Every structure is written in structure tokens, then in C-alpha cells.
Amino acid sequence: MNIKNKKKINYKYPKILLTGGTGQLGNELKKNLQSLGEVWSPNSKQFNLAEPETLREKIKYYQPDLIINSAAYTAVDQAELNSKLVSCINVVSTKVLAEEAFCLQIPLIHYSTDYVFDGSQKTPYTESDKPNPINVYGKTKLDGEHEIQKNHNQYLILRTSWLFGLYGKNFYTTMLQLFKEKKTVNVVNDQVGSPTSIEFLAKATLEILSQLKKNEEENRWGVYHLAGEEQMTWFDFAKKIYKQEKNSNNFIIEKILPISHKKYLTEATRPNFSVLNCDLIQKNFEYIYKKFSKTDI
Numbered sequence: 001m002n003i004k005n006k007k008k009i010n011y012k013y014p015k016i017l018l019t020g021g022t023g024q025l026g027n028e029l030k031k032n033l034q035s036l037g038e039v040w041s042p043n044s045k046q047f048n049l050a051e052p053e054t055l056r057e058k059i060k061y062y063q064p065d066l067i068i069n070s071a072a073y074t075a076v077d078q079a080e081l082n083s084k085l086v087s088c089i090n091v092v093s094t095k096v097l098a099e100e101a102f103c104l105q106i107p108l109i110h111y112s113t114d115y116v117f118d119g120s121q122k123t124p125y126t127e128s129d130k131p132n133p134i135n136v137y138g139k140t141k142l143d144g145e146h147e148i149q150k151n152h153n154q155y156l157i158l159r160t161s162w163l164f165g166l167y168g169k170n171f172y173t174t175m176l177q178l179f180k181e182k183k184t185v186n187v188v189n190d191q192v193g194s195p196t197s198i199e200f201l202a203k204a205t206l207e208i209l210s211q212l213k214k215n216e217e218e219n220r221w222g223v224y225h226l227a228g229e230e231q232m233t234w235f236d237f238a239k240k241i242y243k244q245e246k247n248s249n250n251f252i253i254e255k256i257l258p259i260s261h262k263k264y265l266t267e268a269t270r271p272n273f274s275v276l277n278c279d280l281i282q283k284n285f286e287y288i289y290k291k292f293s294k295t296d297i
């Protein structure tokens with residue numbers, strides 16, 4: 001690590017530790033964060049969340065002014081078969097990050113998920129609705145939230161949902177590929193959520209960081225929902241992707257067909273409804289949605 005002593009006085013957060021920089025969101029954050037400070041974004045070998053205790057000395061050595069944790073074990077179905085590893089990455093390491101951020105008295109920004117809810121509700125979930133995860137991924141993400149709440153006082157836990165973008169493996173890029181390879185694609189039409197643009201989420205995070213006060217007057221720490229504004233099923237989402245991309249791609253797809261999730265078997269059970277109510281973040285951090293208005297596909 002040759003990153004010590006690179007503090008620049010004019011930056012709001014002179015040294016930022018960003019985990020998960022190779023991931024979809026982390027990659028987008030990396031592009032945007034330079035305006036706030038010097039970013040150290042180690043890869044998963046240099047900073048391995050599967051070995052939580054090794055992280056402490058690296059954080060102590062780097063002495064960040066801000067930690068953003070966009071890394072996680074995110075493979076929802078595989079998580080069912082690897083619960084020990086998932087728990088290590090999503091819970092134990094999150095606890096270590098929270099404890100170290102507390103020692104340094106620096107903010108921790110952490111991302112969580114709509115999958116902390118069971119989907120039994122019919123109206124968008126607020127931050128005060130009771131979580132009840134129904135798969136290993138959701139359970140570990142909720143346990144990770146609890147570790148932060150127990151061990152730190154300056155944190156933002158941003159629960160988001162259905163991330164999409166043109167980078168990495170997500171529903172959007174999967175559909176693009178399938179539309180090029182298949183004449184018929186079946187898509188689940190009885191699970192409802194809110195697609196969230198990765199570009200929007202990264203920019204909104206930056207806006208929130210720039211609005212945060214750098215003193216004890218700041219009292220907006222806590223859990224927030226931050227997701228796209230529209231709600232839809234995966235099937236609706238697939239049709240929108242088709243409409244948006246058909247003129248610039250060589251699709252061979254002829255039919256996109258709606259199916260029940262019961263016909264699409266996966267290791268993990270997913271909530272049937274996981275739309276997040278994002279009123280609180282809009283109230284506490286002004287202009288986020290107005291500023292980056294085109295959050296929907």
C-alpha cells in the first residue's frame with residue numbers, strides 16, 4: 001500500500017476507502033468519488049471480506065476519513081448453498097468495518113437490500129416496517145445492518161433494489177443477451193419491485209455525502225430506502241428493456257412471455273413484493289430525486 005500520507009486539505013473526505021470497486025455499483029461510485037477525495041479501492045484479494053480480522057490493520061494503516069462498503073456476497077441463489085461464507089462477508093466483515101469506523105469516528109456508508117422484507121405487504125415498505133427475510137442473502141444483509149447499528153454511531157444504511165446498468169451481470173444485461181440469442185423468453189410476472197439505475201444510485205450517494213455535515217451537528221444517520229421511483233414486475237421490466245434497446249441492437253427475440261415465479265425454479269425464495277417507499281430520504285436529503293430525475297428506465 002503506497003497510499004499513506006496523501007491527505008489533501010481541500011477535500012471533504014481526504015481519504016476514502018471504497019470496497020467492492022470491481023462490482024457494478026462500486027465501479028460507478030469509483031468514477032464519481034474523485035471529487036470528494038482520494039479513493040483507495042482495493043480488490044477482493046487485497047481486502048478480503050472473507051477474512052474479516054485481516055481488515056483491521058489495513059484500515060488502521062490507511063486511516064480513511066470515510067468508508068463506503070459496496071462489496072457484498074450478492075449471488076442470491078448461490079448464497080443458499082454457502083451460508084457460512086455469505087455470513088462472513090455480509091455480517092462479520094460488516095461488523096469489523098463498523099467497529100473500525102467507530103474507532104476512527106468516521107462515517108460508514110453501507111448498502112442493503114429490499115430482500116430484508118418477506119414480500120407479504122401490498123404497499124411500499126417504509127424504514128419502520130418490520131423486516132423478515134426469506135432467504136440467506138436477505139438474512140445476512142439484515143444481520144449486517146444490525147451489526148452496524150450496534151457498533152457505530154455515524155452510518156447510513158442505504159437499502160436499494162433491483163440494480164440495473166450496462167456494466168456487470170444484472171437483469172438488464174441478461175435480457176439484452178437473451179434478446180440477441182433467443183426467439184422466446186419467459187419472464188416472471190408475479191414479483192413486483194423497483195428497478196434502480198446504478199448510475200442514479202452512485203450520483204445520489206455522492207449528493208448525500210456532499211450534503212452531510214462534517215461535525216456533531218449531523219443527526220441524519222440511520223437506515224434509508226433509496227430505489228427507483230417506478231414499480232413493476234420482472235416481465236414489465238423486460239418489455240421496457242426491449243422497447244428501450246430494440247433500435248440499437250440486433251435482437252432476434254419474437255416473444256416475451258409472462259410466467260409465474262412458481263414455473264421459474266431457483267434455490268432462493270424471493271419476496272413477491274419488495275417495493276421500497278423512499279419518502280424519508282427525500283425528506284432528509286433534499287433534491288436527490290429532483291436532481292437526478294430520470295431514475296426510471
Ligand SMILES: NC(=O)c1ccc[n+]([C@@H]2O[C@H](COP(=O)([O-])OP(=O)(O)OC[C@H]3O[C@@H](n4cnc5c(N)ncnc54)[C@H](OP(=O)(O)O)[C@@H]3O)[C@@H](O)[C@H]2O)c1
Nearest residue numbers: 020022023024025044048049050071072074111113160163
Ligand atoms: N444487485 C442488486 O440488484 C442489489 C439489490 C439490492 C441491494 N444490493 C446491494 O448493493 C451493493 C452493491 O451490489 P452490486 O450488485 O454492485 O454487487 P456486485 O456487482 O455483485 O459486486 C460485489 C462486489 O463485492 C466484492 N466482493 C465479493 N466478495 C468479496 C470478498 N470476499 N472480499 C472483498 N470484496 C468482495 C466483489 O469483488 P470481486 O469482483 O473480486 O468478487 C465485487 O466488487 C451490495 O451491498 C448489494 O447487497 C444489490
